[in-house]
Amino acid sequence: MSYLEFLQAHGPRMLDGALITLVQFVLATVVSVGIALAFGLMRLSPNRAVKGFATVYVEIFRGTSLLVQLFWIFFVLPLFGITMDKFTAGFIAVGLNMGAYGAELVRGAILAVPKGQWEAAKAINMTPAQRMRRIILPQAFVIMLPPWGNLVIEILKGTALVALISVTDLMFQARQINISTFLSVQTFGTALILYYVFARFCVTPFMRSFERKMAFKIGRA
């Protein structure tokens, strides 16, 4: 069987999987960004309880395996009465995990905004909330975009694990095809290339152009 024949036979199924991977990736990214922003800000709270809670969250999700977290959310939480379908459990788990890394990016970027900006905002008598929203976050956003480019690719690759709770993503389909055809090289080779192409030619250029646009908007370009 030539590779072309392999693609004719199994390509559509791979693409179906790739589409699920794309949706999982987008939803997990949305969850990550929300979690990162919330917990990044909480990590900087003057309130000890809030700060402590955020620290514990980041430590747990960053310090344990994503696969274990995924299994917890899908197999263990139902024992406590929290049930999710596998598709939801998939992107939620990836989002919660990557969001913990993102929280540190948010925190770091906020702290990297020059002290003079905080003082200038205070000198025009802004409230702490106004200062954060209008002055600090827009600048922190530009600072954190390059490391987010990295994290977003991690999110994409992290979604491959949802195959292990039977979400029918690219990796799941590849394994199914492999079981029925034993064409491991073609199957996993194709999966490898699809992930790479998606990361290298879709995600990265998108993040780069986003960085450029934001840098221009902030007057740095």
Next chain:
Amino acid sequence: MTEDMSQYPLQLEGDNIPMVRFQNVRKSYGALTVLDNLNLDIDMGEMVTIIGPSGSGKTTVLRMLMTLETINGGVIYVDGEPLTHMEKNGVLVPASPAHIRRIRSKIGMCFQHFNLFPHMTALQNCIEGPVQVLGMPRKKAEARSLELLDMVGMADKRDQYPSRLSGGQQQRVAIARALAMRPKVMLFDEVTSALDPEVIGEVTNVIRKLVDAHSLTMLMVTHQMGFAKDISDRVCFFFNGAIEEQAAPSELFENPQRERTQQFLNAVLEAN
């Protein structure tokens, strides 16, 4: 060490209350005392300049007044009311954030490094405070900010981002931004120190204009002795966290009484 707060009036009364009063103000960082028992009154409309060697606490005076630094003792009054404290059951207690914001609205500040918001144009920098903080309608804020930008000679650069402006231009926009909040007291913290020599004049000229045109009360820290001499009503020489000598500029510069003042002025004049 707790201080007996009953020695401080709840508010200043009388005909001639100062715009700003520092009463027994102390500031220290750990064991290091930066300002020791500072007492200083600044009258309404007065232009007071602070000079002195670095580390003498000059900038700290402005930063405490802008509430960028907390104080460790004493009380600061602005326009007759305590800034750092507020009345509770007949005594002064440390001020709440809301109280500080209310009094702080009377104070504006310009910084050594301008600190313009880099993601906003010159005009946006100026209207940000009036629109967000004062709740002024955007149109009105723009009209007024344009007047101010015109006054500092920056109206034609209103749509430029700070990164496109020279240091002198940025500082002039920063002055307009501070004035847009209609402060009663303006603080200038070494506003020409980070500028190239050839553009210092464009900033000092703006400050001269303010001195001539407004009834603003101003407090300035500077190393420009000639400028200080020209425009100040009073010059305070700081040394080691205290006022060593204060007088009208003609007196302090021509006929300094204290040895440390003489040494400082000699050293500065020699350097020039």
